[in-house]
Amino acid sequence: xxxxxxxxxxxxxxxxxxxxxxxxxxxxxxxxxxxxxxxxxxxxxxxxxxxxxxxxxxxxxxxxxxxxxxxxxxxxxxxxxxxxxxxxxxxxxxxxxxxxxxxxxxxxxxxxxxxxxxxxxxxxxxxxxxxxxxxxxxxxxxxxxxxxxxxxxxxxxxxxxxxxxxxxxxxxxxxxxxxxxxxxxxxxxxx
Amino acid sequence: xxxxxxxxxxxxxxxxxxxxxxxxxxxxxxxxxxxxxxxxxxxxxxxxxxxxxxxxxxxxxxxxxxxxxxxxxxxxxxxxxxxxxxxxxxxxxxxxxxxxxxxxxxxxxxxxxxxxxxxxxxxxxxxxxxxxxxxxxxxxxxxxxxxxxxxxxxxxxxxxxxxxxxxxxxxxxxxxxxxxxxxxxxxxxxxxxxxxxxxxxxxxxxxxxxxxxxxxxxxxxxxxxxxxxxxxxxxxxxxxxxxxxxxxxxxxxxxxxxxxxxxxxxxxxxxxxxxxxxxxxxxxxxxxxxxxxxxxxxxxxxxxxxxxxxxxxxxxxxxxxxxxxxxxxxxxxxxxxxxxxxxxxxxxxxxxxxxxxxxxxxxxxxxxxxxxxxxxxxxxxxxxxxxxxxxxxxxxxxxxxxxxxxxxxxxxxxxxxxxxxxxxxxxxxxxxxxxxxxxxxxxxxxxxxxxxxxxxxxxxxxxxxxxxxxxxxxxxxxxxxxxxxxxxxxxxxxxxxxxxxxxxxxxxxxxxxxxxxxxxxxxxxxxxxxxxxxxxxxxxxxxxxxxxxxxxxxxxxxxxxxxxxxxxxxxxxxxxxxxxxxxxxxxxxxxxxxxxxxxxxxxxx
Numbered sequence: 001x002x003x004x005x006x007x008x009x010x011x012x013x014x015x016x017x018x019x020x021x022x023x024x025x026x027x028x029x030x031x032x033x034x035x036x037x038x039x040x041x042x043x044x045x046x047x048x049x050x051x052x053x054x055x056x057x058x059x060x061x062x063x064x065x066x067x068x069x070x071x072x073x074x075x076x077x078x079x080x081x082x083x084x085x086x087x088x089x090x091x092x093x094x095x096x097x098x099x100x101x102x103x104x105x106x107x108x109x110x111x112x113x114x115x116x117x118x119x120x121x122x123x124x125x126x127x128x129x130x131x132x133x134x135x136x137x138x139x140x141x142x143x144x145x146x147x148x149x150x151x152x153x154x155x156x157x158x159x160x161x162x163x164x165x166x167x168x169x170x171x172x173x174x175x176x177x178x179x180x181x182x183x184x185x186x187x188x189x190x191x
Numbered sequence: 192x193x194x195x196x197x198x199x200x201x202x203x204x205x206x207x208x209x210x211x212x213x214x215x216x217x218x219x220x221x222x223x224x225x226x227x228x229x230x231x232x233x234x235x236x237x238x239x240x241x242x243x244x245x246x247x248x249x250x251x252x253x254x255x256x257x258x259x260x261x262x263x264x265x266x267x268x269x270x271x272x273x274x275x276x277x278x279x280x281x282x283x284x285x286x287x288x289x290x291x292x293x294x295x296x297x298x299x300x301x302x303x304x305x306x307x308x309x310x311x312x313x314x315x316x317x318x319x320x321x322x323x324x325x326x327x328x329x330x331x332x333x334x335x336x337x338x339x340x341x342x343x344x345x346x347x348x349x350x351x352x353x354x355x356x357x358x359x360x361x362x363x364x365x366x367x368x369x370x371x372x373x374x375x376x377x378x379x380x381x382x383x384x385x386x387x388x389x390x391x392x393x394x395x396x397x398x399x400x401x402x403x404x405x406x407x408x409x410x411x412x413x414x415x416x417x418x419x420x421x422x423x424x425x426x427x428x429x430x431x432x433x434x435x436x437x438x439x440x441x442x443x444x445x446x447x448x449x450x451x452x453x454x455x456x457x458x459x460x461x462x463x464x465x466x467x468x469x470x471x472x473x474x475x476x477x478x479x480x481x482x483x484x485x486x487x488x489x490x491x492x493x494x495x496x497x498x499x500x501x502x503x504x505x506x507x508x509x510x511x512x513x514x515x516x517x518x519x520x521x522x523x524x525x526x527x528x529x530x531x532x533x534x535x536x537x538x539x540x541x542x543x544x545x546x547x548x549x550x551x552x553x554x555x556x557x558x559x560x561x562x563x564x565x566x567x568x569x570x571x572x573x574x575x576x577x578x579x580x581x582x583x584x585x586x587x588x589x590x591x592x593x594x595x596x597x598x599x600x601x602x603x604x605x606x607x608x609x610x611x612x613x614x615x616x617x618x619x620x621x622x623x624x625x626x627x628x629x630x631x632x633x634x635x636x637x638x639x640x641x642x643x644x645x646x647x648x649x650x651x652x653x654x655x656x657x658x659x660x661x662x663x664x665x666x667x668x669x670x671x672x673x674x675x676x677x678x679x680x681x682x683x684x685x686x687x688x689x690x691x692x693x694x695x696x697x698x699x700x701x702x703x704x705x706x707x708x709x710x711x712x713x714x715x716x717x718x719x720x721x722x723x724x725x726x727x728x729x730x731x732x733x734x735x736x737x738x739x740x741x742x743x744x745x746x747x748x749x750x751x752x753x754x755x756x757x758x759x760x761x762x763x764x765x766x767x768x769x770x771x772x773x774x775x776x777x778x779x780x781x782x783x784x785x786x787x788x789x790x791x792x793x794x795x796x
Binding site for chain 2: 011012014015017018021022024025026028029030031032033036039040043045046117118119120121122123126127130134
């Protein structure tokens, strides 16, 4: 029986595959928003909002977090659990820092007279908030996933050296990273 | 027990199938883990099915109520007020706000809860692992979540019926400004908030389900089950899941923007409108058409999300009960694929009269009419499958043939509506109502009934009562044609949909007797569905027992499992597949199941 089943699992692990399909789905969500933004932009009453420069710092932060995530995957494969745990923590922390920097970016915009929501807000600015905000929520979702994995390392009675969960997580993390870089260039060059 | 041993081995492979220690006695399953938070795809399928049935009754009853108003606008039904209260039926008349609330909830519930979750939720869950030879879904846990998100969506929607200002009443399409502005109508207040919450939960549910279906079909097929050996049901359910996974997120984006407009004063959809009682809005620069684009980018694929599972099941049932291979298997797969692609390219045909650029409109006309090609391929292949078959008229087969009939009649009017020039006249008339009810609503319902009658023995190990099944079929198909056929003429005569009372309009006074007739038939057909429900629940407990593993003498893998399969489906090894699913009447044998190895002189399929 075991032989029969093991033949079946030669393919990509189902959970990894699931993550790839989910990424396709997430792409569609942002494709929906960005194409709505393009359509809106073509109307003349939509204002241009200059992106705050703090977004460059957040870009560096999230790119760096992808790096720590990748090293985390390597270290669990090498069974260096101490290092793995630390890198999980660092990656989660960088995710939080990224989200905070995004919030700071919007604070900056607000302080410089850009109305994001509410009375007299312009769709051009609101779109920035919705698109970037939704992306940040996805980063935070990843952070929650990382925290759960981190806590499991502490409290689980069974030692688990399977690298599948962290690989799935890493795929997601690199995806939100690439998505951010895409969104940044999209929002910068669509003027 | 053997089942358990297998489950345990399965678990070693790192899948989520829940199992406890390797005992020799039976698996410890509590009521909660077996019937409530079950991770067995078969139980989850039944949960989807029965929840879908509850919603079908609620949604159907709503249509009876608003048909009561349309058919007998001048009659008073005092018992309605006693039953529903003043808000819904003052002085025995369905009130205008209740009428719109009923129409909206009827649409939302039937489209999403019954024909999306109830149809593909049930049969994708039930059939995918059984027919591809897998023990469960790629992630049984996500599968369980999928059901419970759907359940929650249902709870929220149900709550919205009981709030002070009633449920949302701006149509199932939820166009702004009605949906974006709390002051626009009574239903746009709390009712709309609950509608949005419910729909968001529902989108999450169908995404979780859809991801699972795709991963399972592509990744967990048994040995020998190549994609070209898949039964057409699986192909159809696969494309359905792809459509859902790619289009529901876009609706979610649309809903997010709507939530911002409703609650945070943004202007994505709202512009400087003047609203009665409120005055001019402070919003600037929004466009309501943007929502329509985002909505119909889901909304059109949604039509095929509803229809494709029915097509797949009908293909399978027609072939099994004609005792003939399906005609043109690859053409069937190809046409499913073509429909899935075209589904994403035609959304603007819902928006011909919104001021869409006529040139753009003509592109969408072309793409829309292209759908007729794969649809026709499918119809011809169904008919040629029936041709010269030794047909067994089981209730499932009757419903499958009924589906083909309805798909033809409803599909032909689609060619009318797909033309932007004709659509100017027909848009928002009863012609549209007739078209989509026949081709999407009733046809898919027939596919669902066919599926239930056909796979009930596998689900519960019992048969449904045939006599009740035949009564159900004939009453429903005759009723459906009687209700929706006259609506075409009403629509051609210019009768608009969504109107509350036609008796005030000189031009539509003649239609009063037709309306009364339609309402009466609608009530009868609704009653007949109760008969089906009785048959369903009675047969679960008291139905004739299935005594053979393969009652329909069918080729697919689900009939190689025990009569009442446990979690894990096959007690021993998963069977290996050696042939496609449609070897009927080959080499003088009536049927050759997929797990039978090829004979010496047989060619590979």
